[in-house]
Amino acid sequence: MxxxxxxxxxxSFYSLFGLxxxxxxxxxxxxxxxxxxEASPAGREQKVEAGYVYFGQFLDHDITRLRRGVEPAGDxxxxxxxxxxxxxxxxxxxxxxxxGFDDAEIPLDRNTGxxxxxxxxxxxxxxxxxxxxxxxxxxxxxxxxxxxxxENLIVAQLHLQFLKLHNRLIGHYREAFPCxxxxxxxxMARHALTLCYQEAVLYDFLPTLTDARVLQAxxxxxxxxxxxxxxxxxxxxxxxxxxxxxxxxxxxVRFRYTINDKRDKATSLQEMLQMTGKGGxxxxxxxxxxxxxxxxxxxxxxxxxxxxxxxxxxAMDPSVDIRLSEEDDDQINLAVLNLLRSNExxxxxxxxxxxxxxxxxxxxxxxxxxxxxxPDELNPAILxxxxxNHIGLLDEVGRHFPHHGFGHKTxxxxxxxxxxxxxxxxxxxxxxxxxxxxxxxxxxxIQSRPSVLFDSVPEDFPFLPxxxxxxxxxxxxxxxxxxxx
Numbered sequence: 001m002x003x004x005x006x007x008x009x010x011x012s013f014y015s016l017f018g019l020x021x022x023x024x025x026x027x028x029x030x031x032x033x034x035x036x037x038e039a040s041p042a043g044r045e046q047k048v049e050a051g052y053v054y055f056g057q058f059l060d061h062d063i064t065r066l067r068r069g070v071e072p073a074g075d076x077x078x079x080x081x082x083x084x085x086x087x088x089x090x091x092x093x094x095x096x097x098x099x100g101f102d103d104a105e106i107p108l109d110r111n112t113g114x115x116x117x118x119x120x121x122x123x124x125x126x127x128x129x130x131x132x133x134x135x136x137x138x139x140x141x142x143x144x145x146x147x148x149x150x151e152n153l154i155v156a157q158l159h160l161q162f163l164k165l166h167n168r169l170i171g172h173y174r175e176a177f178p179c180x181x182x183x184x185x186x187x188m189a190r191h192a193l194t195l196c197y198q199e200a201v202l203y204d205f206l207p208t209l210t211d212a213r214v215l216q217a218x219x220x221x222x223x224x225x226x227x228x229x230x231x232x233x234x235x236x237x238x239x240x241x242x243x244x245x246x247x248x249x250x251x252x253v254r255f256r257y258t259i260n261d262k263r264d265k266a267t268s269l270q271e272m273l274q275m276t277g278k279g280g281x282x283x284x285x286x287x288x289x290x291x292x293x294x295x296x297x298x299x300x301x302x303x304x305x306x307x308x309x310x311x312x313x314x315a316m317d318p319s320v321d322i323r324l325s326e327e328d329d330d331q332i333n334l335a336v337l338n339l340l341r342s343n344e345x346x347x348x349x350x351x352x353x354x355x356x357x358x359x360x361x362x363x364x365x366x367x368x369x370x371x372x373x374x375p376d377e378l379n380p381a382i383l384x385x386x387x388x389n390h391i392g393l394l395d396e397v398g399r400h401f402p403h404h405g406f407g408h409k410t411x412x413x414x415x416x417x418x419x420x421x422x423x424x425x426x427x428x429x430x431x432x433x434x435x436x437x438x439x440x441x442x443x444x445x446i447q448s449r450p451s452v453l454f455d456s457v458p459e460d461f462p463f464l465p466x467x468x469x470x471x472x473x474x475x476x477x478x479x480x481x482x483x484x485x
Contacts, residue, residue, distance in 0.1 A: 013083040016238035021346030031401040033336030039319035039382040046312035051298030089235040090448040098145035113186030115163040121286040132287040140277035153272040157293040198452040203470035210434035224364035229443035244413040245436035252313040260294040299479035302467035315426030318417045350415025368431040375407030
């Protein structure tokens, strides 16, 4: 069942570059998507903490929800003004808070402003409060601002940690301002948590996953850029971001994770989908306590050694095989679906965007080291043929769709994954992908209320110390916000 939260916002998607669409034949995109699914991740050392991939999903659910009728056909184009946004694009945590204090669908203690939490069940059948999302008793539907945050176990537990942090902030404000009422405590906690969250996005998430030269150009120098946003503008989402650049995380998802030290085996993606309300908790009435997530296995803890079975993300590259099902079906092949969606909204090809920037934004392009990838760089040898020999991914496409030309007019999403592989070494986005992502989040921060760019976090909370630094100033890391009591 889909949550009732959200508002239909027409016209909140737009094109960042305004370039003509590159229209691909559906069969060619399917051949490319199948090859991406069969490719193996690059065999380089993994360095990015796996938690960033799932925080990225949580963040995506805060800023955008593209309402769709049927799955994309790939052979038609939808005008941008017909795309409907179901989230407020601002970084206001409406996926957590919904419509606010008076939202009847989000259970709230009206005497304190605290969020109500749900239960998990231990191996003896005892209920333990506060360790799962609040849920409707019969259907197990999550009573939260965006039901997509119950799509998999890790994002659900991430959402839970932010609910718990809200409650810790409520406790702080109740003690500091005992004469105030629940609504005031709630508003102060929401204000503070939103600013802490934005700080972690701008000064931890982006520096971890994007190019430092782009961060310097857009967020520090402010002399170059594409958007030049001002606070008076309505926050909006470019389709090049929503349908291409921000889907980099799909290539970083592992097949299995160690979620805590209590389970004697790693947890598969299929199990993660089952350990939600929609997944029915694997046939159990509540989330089993053995599936509680230990965040120290997903984010490095300051001044502590890495646990033995720490989870790193896979490298960013054009291999995308999430294996949500054992079936070989294009309707559940995420790479195929992403490529068809790009065709549906009419994205330009990657080379067209690079050439546009080199011609029209030369100083910015030079500062961030932007260049056009070669056909060989777009054809990584991350597939094996029937004899075990490495072959190029685009060469494999050619076996099923000859003379495709993807090396010269490359779908933007694939191009950005290849750029991350070649220039970002599989650890972070390349110059073009970074530029799109950083520009969007910087603009959303300027246009959000409150905004960490204009409003400082009210105080240093004794239970929430900062462990990060961004250009020599202390900042919140995501790990700081998820510390378990």
